[in-house]
Amino acid sequence: MIEALAAAILLLAVPLHLAALVGGVLLGLLFGAIPGLGGIVGLALLLPFSFHLEPTVAISLMVGLFAVTATGDIIPAVLLGVPGTAGSQATILDGYPMAKRGEAARALGAAFIASIMGGIIGAAILVACIPILRPFILAFGSPEFFMLGLLGIAMVAVLSTGSALRGFLAAGIGLSLAAVGAGPQSAHLRWTFDSVYLSDGIPFVPLVLGLFAIPEMIELYIKGTPVAERSANPGERTLTRIARSIREVLSHWFLVLRCSVIGAWIGAIPGLGSAVVDWFAYGHALTTSRGARESFGRGDVRGVIAPESASNSKSAGALIPTIAFGIPGSPAMAVFLGGLLFHNVVPGPQMLTRGLDITLFIIASLVLANIIGGGICLALIRHVGRIASVPAHYLVPGVLVVCVFASFQTNWHLYDLVFLLAFSILGWSMKVGGWSRPALILAFVLGPILEQYYFLSVGRFGFEWLTRPAVITMGAIIVATLAYALIGPRSDAAGAGR
Amino acid sequence: MMSWAVLCFFALMLASILLAPDPWPWRSAAFPLAIAAICGLLSLAETAVARIPFLRSRCAPRGVLDLGLETDLPAHRVRAKANAALAWFAALIGGIAVAGFHVAVPVFTAAYLRLVTRANWLATGLYAGGIWLVLFVLFDRMMQVRWPAPLIAP
Numbered sequence: 001m002i003e004a005l006a007a008a009i010l011l012l013a014v015p016l017h018l019a020a021l022v023g024g025v026l027l028g029l030l031f032g033a034i035p036g037l038g039g040i041v042g043l044a045l046l047l048p049f050s051f052h053l054e055p056t057v058a059i060s061l062m063v064g065l066f067a068v069t070a071t072g073d074i075i076p077a078v079l080l081g082v083p084g085t086a087g088s089q090a091t092i093l094d095g096y097p098m099a100k101r102g103e104a105a106r107a108l109g110a111a112f113i114a115s116i117m118g119g120i121i122g123a124a125i126l127v128a129c130i131p132i133l134r135p136f137i138l139a140f141g142s143p144e145f146f147m148l149g150l151l152g153i154a155m156v157a158v159l160s161t162g163s164a165l166r167g168f169l170a171a172g173i174g175l176s177l178a179a180v181g182a183g184p185q186s187a188h189l190r191w192t193f194d195s196v197y198l199s200d201g202i203p204f205v206p207l208v209l210g211l212f213a214i215p216e217m218i219e220l221y222i223k224g225t226p227v228a229e230r231s232a233n234p235g236e237r238t239l240t241r242i243a244r245s246i247r248e249v250l251s252h253w254f255l256v257l258r259c260s261v262i263g264a265w266i267g268a269i270p271g272l273g274s275a276v277v278d279w280f281a282y283g284h285a286l287t288t289s290r291g292a293r294e295s296f297g298r299g300d301v302r303g304v305i306a307p308e309s310a311s312n313s314k315s316a317g318a319l320i321p322t323i324a325f326g327i328p329g330s331p332a333m334a335v336f337l338g339g340l341l342f343h344n345v346v347p348g349p350q351m352l353t354r355g356l357d358i359t360l361f362i363i364a365s366l367v368l369a370n371i372i373g374g375g376i377c378l379a380l381i382r383h384v385g386r387i388a389s390v391p392a393h394y395l396v397p398g399v400l401v402v403c404v405f406a407s408f409q410t411n412w413h414l415y416d417l418v419f420l421l422a423f424s425i426l427g428w429s430m431k432v433g434g435w436s437r438p439a440l441i442l443a444f445v446l447g448p449i450l451e452q453y454y455f456l457s458v459g460r461f462g463f464e465w466l467t468r469p470a471v472i473t474m475g476a477i478i479v480a481t482l483a484y485a486l487i488g489p490r491s492d493a494a495g496a497g498r
Numbered sequence: 499m500m501s502w503a504v505l506c507f508f509a510l511m512l513a514s515i516l517l518a519p520d521p522w523p524w525r526s527a528a529f530p531l532a533i534a535a536i537c538g539l540l541s542l543a544e545t546a547v548a549r550i551p552f553l554r555s556r557c558a559p560r561g562v563l564d565l566g567l568e569t570d571l572p573a574h575r576v577r578a579k580a581n582a583a584l585a586w587f588a589a590l591i592g593g594i595a596v597a598g599f600h601v602a603v604p605v606f607t608a609a610y611l612r613l614v615t616r617a618n619w620l621a622t623g624l625y626a627g628g629i630w631l632v633l634f635v636l637f638d639r640m641m642q643v644r645w646p647a648p649l650i651a652p
Contacts, residue, residue, distance in 0.1 A: 028630055034636075045640075099569070165544050169504055172537030176511055176530065185525035191514065200565055214587065221583040221614075222576055223569055393615035397607045400587055402595065405633055412644050417591045424587060428580060433500040451529045 001356070002280060007359035014369065014391065017060045020053075021365055024064020025373045031065070032072025034244040035082050035406040039069040047339050055343035062339050063365040066332050067119065069371030070311040074111045075377070079104055079227060079387045080399060081216035083208055088284035089441060090357045092212060094296060094303030099227050101299055102301075102389040105381050109245030110301050111308040112377045114256055117249065118309030119370030121260035122267070122316030122364050129320065140269060142456035143465035148269075149450040152276055152442055154478045155283040170436045171443035178447025183453050195415075203410040204444075205420055209403045210423025211441060214429045217399055220392040227388040227395070228475035242378050249305055256309045263310030267317025279442050281310030287481070312362065314364055323351050323359055362479070376494060501541065517606040523563060575605040598648035604630045 011017060024046075031042035042065050050058035073088040078095035091111065098107035154172055180191045181201030192198035220227065249256060259281040267276045285306035286292045296303045322333040326347040340347060351359045377384070385396075407420040430437050457465040465471060512534040566648055570577060586606075593602030607626040611617040617625070638645075 099645040111508065165540060165547065169537055169540055169544055172533055172540065173504070173507065173531045176507075176537075179530045179533070181530075183526040186523045188523050189511050190522070190526060190530060218580050218583040219567060219569070221586075222579040288512065348630075362571075391615075393611070393617075396583075396623065397610040398625075400590060400605065401603055401629055404590060406639055414595055417594060419582075421588055425584065428584070429500055429503075432576075435500060454529075497569065 004356040005129075007357040007361050008364050011056060011062075011357070011361045012364050014056075017365075020057045020060035021064040021369055022372060024061040025369050025376070028065040028068035028369075029072035029373055029376065032069035033075045035076055035213065035402060039066045040335060041409065042066070042069060043332055043335040043339070047335060047342075050339055055345060056358075058339060058343055059345070059358075059362060060365055062336055063362055064369045067315050067366050067369035069332075070308075070315060071112065071115045071373045071377055072371070074108065074115065074308060075384055075387075079384070079394070080213070081227075082213035082399060082403070085446035086280065087305075089208065089212065089438065090278035090307040091304055091311075093282070093438065094298070094300050096216070096227075097297070098301070099388045099495045102388075103299070104227075104385045105241055106245070106248070107299075107301065107304050108381050108385060109111055109241055109378065110248050111304045112374045112381075113242075113245045113249040114305040114308040115312040115332060116370050116374035117256050118260045118263060118312035119374075120367055121257060121309070122264045122313030123367045123370075125261065125264040125313070125321055126316045126363055126366075127360075135431035140470075141219055142453040143468055144461065144474070145269075145455050146450060146453035147471050149477070150447045151474055151478050151481070152280070152446045153205075153450070154481045155279065155442065166434070167291070167439045170430070170439040174440040174443030174445075175447040175450075177440075179446045179451070184355060184448060184452040188434065193476065197331075197413060197415045200411075201448075202444075203407075203416055205410045206407040206416050207423050207444060208441060209407055210420050210425075211427035211430070211437045212214070213399070213403050214420070214424035215427040217396050217403075217441045219431075221396050222353050222366065224392050224393055226401065239349060241381060245378070249302060251426045252302055252305055255302060255306055258288075258451060259284065259306045259310040260313035263313030264320075268315035268320040276442065276445055277310050278307035279312045279438065281306045284329075316363070320364070323347050323362065324349065353360040432449075467497065501545045503539070505541040505545050508534050508541050512538055586614075594648075596649045598644050600630070600634070601648075603633065 012021075015025075026296055027042060027046065028039070032038065043062060046062060046065060053061065070088070073083065074091060076082040076094070077088040077091045078099050081092050081094060081096040083089045085448055095107045095111060098104065153175075178201070181199055182189055198435055262279050262281050262284055282296075282303060285302055286296050287297075289302050292300065292302065307407045318333045322337055324347070326337065337347060345355070345358060403419060404420065407416045427437060430440070461468075511530065514520055515531050515534065523526075567576070573578075590602065590606045593606055596602075597605070605627040607629050608622050611622040611625060612619075
């Protein structure tokens with residue numbers, strides 16, 4: 001193990017590998033920051049170019065890219081309320097209100113530091129757990145996946161504080177939209193109106209941008225002012241700001257640790273999807289942090305730290321099944337797996353024995369990429385933060401055009417734009433009417449998982465799956481979550497984390 | 499208004515499954531049917547809460563965890579401005595469908611800046627040209643995006 005670790009570090013120290021890693025990090029930050037692109041698109045674009053490179057150089061490039069897309073997407077999420085990728089939706093809820101208060105630099109700093117720490121903790125979990133994870137992951141069957149999906153839906157009640165009824169209805173709309181297209185159990189097409197486009201279901205990116213990004217732009221258009229009319233501590237030096245961010249995140253170290261574990265755990269489970277990681281971490285922080293029910297959603301720094309530490313930790317978690325079993329932990333990992341196979345790096349149990357040096361090289365690259373990516377972003381906070389001060393009438397047309405382009409990447413079809421417009425109207429109506437958009441989006445992501453794993457569970461185990469220990473445990477957590485949402489304490493100390 | 503719309507949504511959903519001329523297979527219908535039935539009942543309750551003053555006062559939302567609308571403008575002005583913003587957005591999408599990305603994007607940006615911001619021609623030209631150039635390089639050249647054929651000449 002020590003020899004393999006030394007070999008991995010020596011390999012990483014090769015200037016060409018470091019250069020490739022930095023190149024990948026820069027691309028990853030760019031792809032993360034542009035709404036609608038993200039790690040999958042970036043890796044898919046990079047893959048053909050990596051064919052001509054040495055395997056270790058190609059791995060450095062790819063790891064650098066996918067490790068930091070979750071860091072780059074913080075920028076539009078905090079400054080504009082626009083999710084850069086699916087994994088930054090929860091960050092908006094507190095990051096954007098902080099930017100509106102003139103605390104964009106504070107939110108960005110905390111998010112970047114939390115990202116770095118999440119990435120490092122996730123990698124540490126990856127190293128520590130590889131030998132013992134195989135039985136754990138393989139024990140996770142369709143009943144447990146179903147219950148995990150249900151737990152996500154139960155979180156809707158928690159996320160929709162004080163308005164559980166509307167939260168469940170918004171989730172119902174999300175589940176209904178997720179049911180459009182070919183069902184997982186038969187070839188029957190549901191609500192497609194004979195459209196080939198809809199046979200694949202409702203597109204995700206137009207839904208996310210329509211629900212979250214466009215309504216915020218409409219609000220900016222109405223107000224006619226910049227996102228932030230003033231900036232807190234405008235003259236603060238970069239190093240002072242970074243030191244303050246580190247202190248702030250370290251004061252919530254236990255939250256970072258818990259959310260990183262959640263991120264690595266969910267990332268390690270193939271099929272659950274990266275879009276839910278930040279919501280699980282956010283929901284966890286909401287239910288366990290003092291005063292969170294009053295302050296979350298209004299610009300609480302803990303609402304930024306929690307999802308961001310989980311988001312970067314997830315990348316390490318997703319590597320566990322990819323490297324150890326050859327099962328991609330996320331769609332981006334499927335592309336990464338293709339890249340590894342092309343370079344004759346065959347994932348599987350042998351990666352923990354004969355190929356341990358390459359495995360540790362990947363993990364070390366992941367840690368370094370997180371540090372470099374976070375460091376670059378921290379150094380640029382002062383300049384990036386100025387976006388929040390750009391007059392609304394210059395910001396709105398640019399962001400609208402970028403959202404249109406990002407939506408169009410889904411299927412390269414005009415219907416992508418029609419759906420973007422339709423979901424923008426829905427998103428605006430929900431924002432004005434006080435309906436929970438997070439509930440809708442979370443249910444949309446979890447809907448197909450629930451349906452698929454329910455029928456698989458019943459098909460394989462009948463109704464005996466209800467007696468499995470993990471199912472009973474998660475059932476108890478769901479009941480407790482719902483009970484807490486409906487009758488939980490309303491008198492937490494407000495603003496504990498402000 | 500939104501409560502009624504949600505109620506109608508679930509009612510239509512339920513009807514489209516139950517009254518479909520070509521019945522849905524059980525395995526396809528089970529989940530949507532369960533969602534429509536449960537949410538239909540919940541939306542009835544929500545509509546009742548919204549309509550009956552006694553229930554409304556007892557079940558009023560204590561704040562939804564989402565980004566609410568923050569403005570001091572009166573409701574009618576907010577509505578008018580929101581409609582105008584959505585109209586601009588619809589015009590951009592309509593322009594793309596009719597004239598294509600390469601024409602619609604700079605024209606939309608320039609028109610917006612001139613009519614809404616009252617920016618001068620130099621700033622308008624620089625901004626619209628800059629946006630077009632960035633998107634052209636990123637999407638057209640680097641990502642080789644296939645643009646949809648516009649309705650009029652490409």
